[in-house]
Amino acid sequence: MKHYIFILVTGLFTFLTFSSFQPQKQELFLLNVEVRNLRNNEGTVVFALYNRKDAFPDEHYEKHFKKVVGKIENGNASAIFKDLPEGKYAVNILHDEDNDGRIKKGHILPKEGIGFSNYQSIGIGNKPKFSKASFNLESNLKIKVKIIYM
Template identity: 55%
Template sequence: MEQIIKKIVFVFIFITFVSFNKKDFEEYYSITIKVNKLRNSKGVVQFALYNTEGSIPDEKYKRYYKKKVAPITKDSSTVVFTNLPEGKYAINILHDENENGKIDKGFILPKEGIGFSNYQSIGIRNRPKFSKASFLLNSDTVKEIKVIYF
């Protein structure tokens, strides 16, 4: 009888231990993203959030982690991404003036405004990449992204 009780206790402890995993204790955070000084209030702003090395640039918006589209009010727009686990993230925004969901280009350069976290300018020597645009999310965060027009 004592052996059976020991086995039952062992199984109970094992099941209890296995049922709790790291995700049960993981904290989740939010990112509030703001863009100001849009050149006009036409269209919408597309906000793409990335969490993988090599995911940006993403001209066709196929490698994002999460994406939201928000209206423009008085040349500004804001979104909030919630329930994000701790980790590295990067932000890419598009002032999508014609609301077609993609970056419209002239000969080479975008016709609409774009922006990335941690970037104040974009050029041949300063091309967007995840390693530069990324930041560690370990608390609720507010990021203001500069919109760049060419």
């Protein structure tokens, strides 16, 4: 009888000890990104999300963490990024008026609208950088990004 009690107590102790070391599930969040006042309803809006400074800015939209293409309605568009772990992110947006997935350029400047999180304007002295465009995602978040037309 003592042997069974010893086995039962040992088993219970082992179960409680190792069950408390189960890895915690990482909480995941939503990011809702909105753009307003697009100059027309032509094409689509490409929303690219980045989580590494060496990938941003990404003129060809190839180094993104996640990408969503949104429809334009009444000069507005939005995208929802789901299942994001806590971390630092930046958003790069293109109003892709001709739906080719690339920034249409003139001689130097883009002909289509572009936008970056935390930027109201861009220029020679205000080039997009991950350090300025990034934000911490620690809960569900909704942001608005301004589209800039040159």
